[in-house]
Amino acid sequence: MAQKSTSLNILQVGDSANITGLDENPLSLQLLEMGFIPGEQLTVTGFAPFGDPIRLRLQGFELCIRKEDAALVKVELI
Amino acid sequence: MYSQGRCGLGKSGIDLILKKLALIGNPNCGKSTLFNLLTGLNQKVGNFPGVTVDKLSGNCKIEGEDYSVIDFPGTFSINPKSPDEEVVFSVLSQPTHPDFPDLVLLIADASNLKRSLFIATQVIELGLPALLVLNMTDVAEKNGIETNVELLGNLLGISVVKISARNQTGISELNKAIASKGFSSSKTFVNLKLIDNGLSGRVMELNHFQNEYAAFHYLNHFSEKGNKTEEEQEIEQLIVSERYDAKLMQRQEAILRYRAVNDVFTQTTKAKPVLKSSISEKLDNVLTHKFWGLLIFAVLLFLIFQTVFNLSRLPMEGIDTSMSILRSIVSHALSPGLFTNLLVEGVLGGLTGIVIFIPQIALLFGLISILEESGYMARVSFLMDKLMRPFGLNGRSVIPLIGGIACAVPSILAARTIGSRKERLLTILVTPLMSCSARLPVYSLMISIVIPQGYFLGFIGYQGLVLLFLYFLGLIAALVVAAILNFIIKNDVRRHLFVFEMPEYRLPRLKAVGITVGNKIKDFLTEAGGVIMAIAIVLWALATFGPETNFRNIEQKYTVQVQTNQLDSATAIANIKAEKLEASFAGIMGKSIEPILKPLGFDWKIGIALITSFAAREVFVGTMNTIYSVSDSDTDQKLLERMKSELRPGTNKPLFDLATGFSLMLFYAFAMQCMSTLAVVKTETKSWKWPAIQFLYMGALAYLASFVAYSVLK
Structure with missing residues (x-):
């Protein structure tokens, strides 16, 4: 399967992806500290009732992130 | 007021210095459970000097010695992103701070060790005396996660104690470890290569820092300093000539630290692959469902109001009756006069007005803390975020708003978890529109007078229905006002992240709920x-x-x-x-x-x-x-x-x-x-x-x- 580069906010429920990097942004530090480290794998597990935020599994725990913040996370679909 | 700081010798000549224990860890790591376990009802809310952040502290006796325990706000890193997290950094980075701990208890979630180790290694690297408390070992065991405690201790360079605060296991071992003293930590996990350019060496020298990591944080916060001394001006010049980029260094630290932590984690922890989806996942599929999730949330809110209104009636009537009996006994026992009048009408009347609240506060805070304990509150934030955004609020505003149903005072304090200044301000401004428990006696009285008893469809009380209407009115008013103020108040300079963990669902424990309720009543x-x-x-x-x-x-x-x-x-x-x-x-x-x-x-x-x-x-x-x-x-x-x-x-x-x-x-x-x-x-x-x-x-x-x-x- 061909690998596809995109950002986290584009993924669909059930999609798994590897984090490839974070945008140059002052907010990126907090994302890094929450575990959004390049090389880690994540899986989108759901969306909130109105389509946003995203629910995802990262490093064995469940996180919730707004789509606009998820846009900072660059990923490669697995 | 909290005053058992470094007060030295008391008047009586007895040494009043209490050893200070700091509880540091991620949100949802069981920190508060351990705090409750150590201090019970012996808790007080104060302030950290100079800031408005709540300081939850309490005293306890461990192996015959008295300690003062401070429960610090939960955080993922000591790099502060909110006023709450700033407290953690400012206390831990200043040995002269009155709340500087004698021992840091690093609370780690054994079922989620990797992330717990992030902040743990930061604190260790700062050189603070620390003890790693591996909590939630029961959950970890159930999930098939095994941790080699001895190896973990060696790699971190500090003692590690396994406990389960919920099941109260390992507590005596923890007490022994705390009492054993002789803590030190000096491990370095991240090589920042700051020494090479001489900058950190000079910073350490000028500030008498013991280690490079303290210098690193000093440099990262340097730009926030106001008037600079001669020495600080020297550092400023060095920062410019060495092209020190604080933001870049912090990001680099995070990546390197995660690698180091990952290394420790993979060496010490073995996790069996879990094949079937966990109970939490199954629950989330229903509870955060776009239809069922919202319906369940609405039904829950409805049940809370009906419970508070109906269950509190009987004890309130009991209090009312016994207080009026007491008043008539007192007024008959004493000779009539101004003093008797003051006692019966003023003092006892006032007392009735205070005590009558207890059933409602107990019920409401009981229910809210059950929701919080169970992990459901985080789902509420998740469910409601998109819905709250048009009003200039976010999912995190929901908890202060729901808390506003009990009392606006703690809820406005709870709004601190909202990173964005504007969203926080809006939440603070509209939270008092939510119908707090102090309005309930007014509503109850007026409803009893003007709304007939009786049932709609045979089971929905008219009186309860009017009450529900008043609560919804408060909510709608809060949202509409927020939307209007959203246009008036100017935007933040910088956007804030909305990212948080959804903890695993857990059965709430009655004891923890009881302690929360007890402390709320005491505060009230x-x-x-x-x-x-x-x-x-x-x-x-x-x-x-x-x-x-x-x-x-x-x-x-x-x-x-x-x-x-x-x-x-x-x-x-x-x-x-x-x-x-x-x-x-x-x-x-x-x-x-x-x-x-x-x-x-x-x-x-x-x-x-x-x-x-x-x-x-x-x-x-x-x-x-x-x-x-x-x-x-x-x-x-x-x-x-x-x-x-x-x-x-x-x-x-x-x-x-x-x-x-x-x-x-x-x-x-x-x-x-x-x-x-x-x-x-x-x-x-x-x-x-x-x-x-x-x-x-x-x-x-x-x-x-x-x-x-x-x-x-x-």
Whole structure:
């Protein structure tokens, strides 16, 4: 399967992806500290009732992130 | 006030220095559970010096020695991103800080070790004496996660103790470890290569830092410094010449630290792959479902109101009855006079007004803490975020708003978890519109008077339905006002992240709920209780005293009437009381605002209650009690019946009809009648501007709503 580069906010429920990097942004530090480290794998597990935020599994725990913040996370679909 | 800092020798010569334990860890790592376990009901809320962040501390005895335990706000990193997290950094980075700990208990979630180790290694690297408390070992075991404690201790360079705060296992081992002393930590996990350029060496030298990591944080926060000393100017020049980029360095630290942590994690921890999806996942598929999730949330809210309203009725009636028995015993036992009057009407009356709250506070905080304990509250934030955004709020605003149903004061403090300044300010400004528990006695009283008992569809009580309407009204008003203010208040310079963990669902434990409820009641009794009692006594004085000549004239008038047999003495006494109240200072105040209140359907007695309610809403019921027992000779008749039989002046229709009842309830729904809330808003926003705006807009809203309701319904 061909690998596809995109950002986290584009993924669909059930999609798994590897984090490839974070945008140059002052907010990126907090994302890094929450575990959004390049090389880690994540899986989108759901969306909130109105389509946003995203629910995802990262490093064995469940996180919730707004789509606009998820846009900072660059990923490669697995 | 918390004062067991470094106070040295006390007056008696006994050493009063308490060893300080700091609890540091991620949110949801069981930190608070351990804190409750160590301190129980022996907790107090204070402030960290110089900042408004709440300091939850408590004393405990471990192996015969007294300790002061501080529960620090949960955080993922010591790099601060909110005022709460700033406290963690400022205390841990300054050995001279009065709250600087003698020992840091690093609380790690054994079922989620990797992320717990991030902040743990930061604290270790700062060189603080630390002990790793591996909590939630029961959950980890169930999930097939095994950790080699000995190896973990070696790799981290500190002792590790396995516990489960929920099951209370490993606590005696923890106590022994705390008492064993001799802690030190000196491991380095991240090589930042700062020494090479000499910058950190110079910083360490000038600031007497023991390690490079402290210098690193000093450099990262350097740009926030105001007036710089000569030495600091030297550092500033070095920063420029070495092209030190704090933001880049922090990001690099995070990546390197995660690698180091990952290394420790993979060496020490073995996790069996879990094949079937966990219970939490299954629950989330339903509870965060776009239809079922919202429906369940709505049903839960409905159940909470019905429970609080219905279950609290019986104990409240019990309190009411026993207090009135106590009052009549006291008034019969003592000789009549001013002192007896003060004791029975002022002090015991005020006490009733305080104690009567306990059932509602217990029920509401009980239910809210069950939701929080179970992990459901995080789902509420997730469910509601998109819905809250158009109003300028976010999912995190939901918890302060829901908390506002109990009390705006702690809820406004809870708004601190909102990173964005604007979203936080909006939440603070509208939270008092949510119907707090202090409004409930007013609502209950008015509902009992103007809404008939009886059931819609045979099981939904009309009275409960009206109450639900009032709560929804508060919510809608809060959202609409937030949306309007969203246009007026200017945007943040920088956007804030909305990212948080959804903890695994857990069965709430009754003991933890009990401790939360107990501490809430204690807070209420000591803080709001004092205000209510003071108001009750001031009110008693206002209603008992008045201009001398007016009082004398009333007595003379009736003395003559009794002497000439125009009136029997019992009626005369009743009339004297009624007229004296009218002539009292309280009566004068109530009457002077009557013209403004008439369009709302209120008389001067309600006017008096509105004046006293500006201290706290619940004082309304106490005032009504005082007013109606002072002006009525029949002391055995209950307030309810007295208010029902009150006639509108100049008519023989009841004063408290549907129109006045709704008008009054709406006034209380919207008006800013709480000194404590205004005080908290002032400390949280650090200016009188916002509480003033809040007071005015809520007052205007209340007057308008009451006016419309009365005009339509009368």
